[in-house]
Amino acid sequence: MIPGSFEYHRPDSVASALEILAEYGDEARAIAGGHSLIPMMKLRMADVGHLVDLQAIADLKGITVQGDTIIIGAMTTQQELISSAELASAAPILREASLQIADPQVRYVGTIGGNVANGDPGNDLPGLMQCLDAQYTLAGRDGTREVAARDFYEAAYFTAREDDEILVSIKFRATTGGYAYEKQKRKIGDYATAAAAVLIAKDGATCSFASIAMTNLSDTPVWCEAAADALVGSSLDQAAIDAAVAAMLETIDPQEDNRGPVEFKNHVAGVILRRAIERAASRA
Missing domain, CATH: 3.30.390.50 (CO dehydrogenase flavoprotein, C-terminal domain)
Structure with missing residues (x-):
């Protein structure tokens, strides 16, 4: 099937994306890699009037290891998680899990933020983030807030993220043992x-x-x-x-x-x- 008609937006900053989400309210949805939302749109299970693509926002990408603290931008792809030597040294379980997500075609486009943010109980990384006791940073028009991964998931496809918020990064401690x-x-x-x-x-x-x-x-x-x-x-x-x-x-x-x-x-x-x-x- 093909999705219904929608307007496509490609903001280049978090602030711009938040403005679009606020302007169009329930009609707007943010998209990361698209592996969850696009199939739902094709099946007409999601009616999206305004699609807000986050791919062009550079501030949402990247892996930072500072001492024993790891911060990963929400738009970092699963392949980037796999190929980062620094991350493999600091938290090898994340590389091991990412290698088991779907297949290479998916991992080159799928993002860590998309995997953890939509509340799909079948996704691999939400459980891992709870194991790591990760913190999610959410941005809204009133600023940012942190939510523990262990408190984020409420039910299937229902999370603590508000509709007008964007997941911007994930933070957790490096692992030992x-x-x-x-x-x-x-x-x-x-x-x-x-x-x-x-x-x-x-x-x-x-x-x-x-x-x-x-x-x-x-x-x-x-x-x-x-x-x-x-x-x-x-x-x-x-x-x-x-x-x-x-x-x-x-x-x-x-x-x-x-x-x-x-x-x-x-x-x-x-x-x-x-x-x-x-x-x-x-x-x-």
Whole structure:
């Protein structure tokens, strides 16, 4: 199908983009890479009268590593996340996850901001951002504000971002210790049936820190503090891993769809999370 008619805007600054969004209100939508919005427009599931393309805004692009703080512009592409040696050193889990998003054609156009901002429960990076305890910077006509990734997602496609706001950057701390992003999907380019992001740090043989999040197993990404707590203080033995998996399975809420029934999704979630914990532990 083809979308309905719309007016196309290509502002060159955040201020200009915000002015257009404010002027046209509910009729305007910002677009980053377009992999979520354009299909919805083609299916007539989204009626957009004014499309505001953010591609020309240079201030929304780039990767900055300052000490242990990482700031990534919202229009930075997934391929740029993959190819940045500095980012791969400071937060290798982000490169590992980005390599599992769709396929190269998508990753050269798809952006980190587009992946995290629209609230699609199937996207890979929202769960990872919760695992990293990232902060999102949102810009509106009254200024900017920060929202924690763990507080940003309210329901499927509903977030804390107001309609007249734009996500401008993502900030999080560099990682240390072990990491893993595990993903099970039906075929290349598909959303995950289940995916897990895990960070682990050790003090000697004892786990001193853990963070665990999963993707596409609820209507929002799932960061599970209880699962991480089950690992902290342990030697990362099988009993501790079993407890972490059990805590996550109590937290997720998968729904039956063309990826399988609920029982299958719970099984896959347990397998994927166990693999991620074991691989992160081996790297710690």
